[in-house]
Amino acid sequence: MFKFKDPQLANRIIDELRKMNLNIRLMHACGTHQDTLIKSGLNSVFEKLGVEIRQGPGCPICVTPANEIEEAITLAEHGLTLTVFGDAMRVTGFSKSLYDARAEGCDVRIVYSIGDAVKIAEENPGKNVVFLAIGFETTAPATASTLIHGVPENFYILSSHRYFPPALDTLLSLGEIRLDGLIQPGHVSVITGLSPYYALLKKYNIPQVIAGFEPLDMLLAVYSLSKQIIACSPKVENEYTRAVTDEGNLLAKEYMTKVFEPYDVVWRGFPVIKSSGMRLRKAFKDKDARIVFADFLKDVDTQHYEEPKGCRCNEILRGLVDSFDCPLFGNKCTPEHPVGPCMVSVEGNCNINYRYTGGKKLKI
Numbered sequence: 453m454f455k456f457k458d459p460q461l462a463n464r465i466i467d468e469l470r471k472m473n474l475n476i477r478l479m480h481a482c483g484t485h486q487d488t489l490i491k492s493g494l495n496s497v498f499e500k501l502g503v504e505i506r507q508g509p510g511c512p513i514c515v516t517p518a519n520e521i522e523e524a525i526t527l528a529e530h531g532l533t534l535t536v537f538g539d540a541m542r543v544t545g546f547s548k549s550l551y552d553a554r555a556e557g558c559d560v561r562i563v564y565s566i567g568d569a570v571k572i573a574e575e576n577p578g579k580n581v582v583f584l585a586i587g588f589e590t591t592a593p594a595t596a597s598t599l600i601h602g603v604p605e606n607f608y609i610l611s612s613h614r615y616f617p618p619a620l621d622t623l624l625s626l627g628e629i630r631l632d633g634l635i636q637p638g639h640v641s642v643i644t645g646l647s648p649y650y651a652l653l654k655k656y657n658i659p660q661v662i663a664g665f666e667p668l669d670m671l672l673a674v675y676s677l678s679k680q681i682i683a684c685s686p687k688v689e690n691e692y693t694r695a696v697t698d699e700g701n702l703l704a705k706e707y708m709t710k711v712f713e714p715y716d717v718v719w720r721g722f723p724v725i726k727s728s729g730m731r732l733r734k735a736f737k738d739k740d741a742r743i744v745f746a747d748f749l750k751d752v753d754t755q756h757y758e759e760p761k762g763c764r765c766n767e768i769l770r771g772l773v774d775s776f777d778c779p780l781f782g783n784k785c786t787p788e789h790p791v792g793p794c795m796v797s798v799e800g801n802c803n804i805n806y807r808y809t810g811g812k813k814l815k816i
Contacts, residue, residue: 456666465671466497472678474502479771480635481510481620483799484665490808492667503674506629506771509619510637512587513539513797514769515719518757520612521545523749524584527610527741528558530748533576535569536584538562542796546757566598573607582608582741588616589643592730593704596711599736608741613730615714616640617648622725624656629771633659633677635670638692645700649688657686664692711736720793721769765792768801775802782811 455461480486486507489495498505509515522545528534534550541550541562554560559579563569566583573581581604585595592613599609620634636649641662649660659680663673672691680686690696708730717729732740742749759766763785764778775781775794785791787803794800805811 456668458668462668462671465675466501469501469503469675469678472682474678476502476632476678476681477504477506477630478633478635478674478677479506479508479629479631480637480663481508481616482635482637482639483507483511483797483801483804484639485510485635485637485663485670486799486801486804488665488667488670490804492670494667494670498674503678505635505674506631506774507768507801508623508771509719509721509769510616511769511794511797511799511801512591512614513537513543514765514793514800515614515619515721516540516543516586516612516793517718517720518545519718519752519755520610521550522752522755522757523742524582524610525550525553525558526748526752527582527745528553528560530745531559531580532745533559533561533572533579533581534584535561535563535572535581537564537586539797539799540584540586542790543793546755566594570598570603570607573604577604577606580606580608582610582745584610584612586612588614588640589704589708590639592712593643593701593707596704596707599711599732599739600707603739608739608744609732609736610741611712611730611732613712614717614719615728615730617644617652618725618728619719619722620652621655622722622728623770624652624658626770631658631771632681633661635673635677636660636662638662638664638669638695641690641692641696641700643701643704645696646688646690646698647700653686653688659686661689662692662696664695719769721766760791763792765794765802768794775805776813778802782806786811 525545550560569583661673661676663669712730713733714727715729715731716724762780767773785795790796795802
């Protein structure tokens with residue numbers, strides 16, 4: 453049985469990695485993996501072993517573009533009740549955040565689940581309630597299940613859900629950064645299973661390992677990837693077998709297929725990513741806030757938006773630079789006064805680095 457804490461095994465893996473004389477660059481795409489790396493100090497251990505690990509586009513709040521936040525703000529400004537996860541409250545749209553909109557009198561409420569949002573609609577039949585649905589395959593099944601099982605007439609979805617694998621495909625196709633292997637996210641993989649990663653293997657011939665979120669999971673993932681790289685034998689391996697099966701969660705995938713259809717959508721830091729957005733199917737159009745309240749939103753996409761001057765979140769999300777490469781990090785941009793979404797979200801690279809280092813890069 454897998455032991456979450458096993459110092460002897462961890463030291464054995466580190467010794468084996470040291471013998472490999474590595475000089476490789478890996479990418480994970482998950483805020484929880486980044487949290488594990490920085491909190492445990494593994495990033496420093498890996499750097500000493502010749503393993504550089506970059507964080508990719510795995511923070512759902514960070515990759516949600518400004519126009520989608522602006523849509524939510526606009527609906528709230530038109531008198532609708534906007535329900536949202538707390539992480540999204542401080543991300544700015546074109547000029548303000550949902551916190552700012554609430555301070556100006558808009559009815560914006562933080563919820564912990566879509567169930568909380570439905571309850572608000574049930575308790576307020578005279579109000580139109582919109583849930584800003586953000587997240588990848590990890591949260592989309594809950595949105596789908598809720599719609600399938602029925603919601604109040606006054607409840608609507610503003611979908612910012614996204615399929616995660618197309619982002620990795622786009623990142624690899626851009627070729628902006630050399631990557632020797634990918635550490636795939638455990639929680640997304642619980643839903644998707646392994647099939648999306650076989651498609652990436654066939655197209656890019658890149659080593660991949662699905663990993664859990666304990667330090668030992670990360671060590672085992674890096675060890676497995678290193679062996680693949682040295683042997684020049686790329687494959688898809690599943691280190692997180694205690695949670696991820698080959699086929700994934702079939703019921704969750706059935707629900708998502710029934711409720712959502714893919715469409716081309718912009719991610720922050722990326723160009724339009726083909727078939728990566730989750731749009732409500734026609735059967736649920738009466739619950740789609742973009743259709744029902746189209747008149748309120750018609751001017752949002754015509755407005756021009758520029759990222760804050762100096763902010764490098766766009767490059768951080770593609771793994772091109774680290775937080776410490778941003779001139780704003782730790783001085784003009786902090787968790788108390790965030791400039792970009794990577795500092796706002798607890799899953800963002802900048803927020804995690806600042807929380808555990810105080811904004812100062814540790815000496816190796």
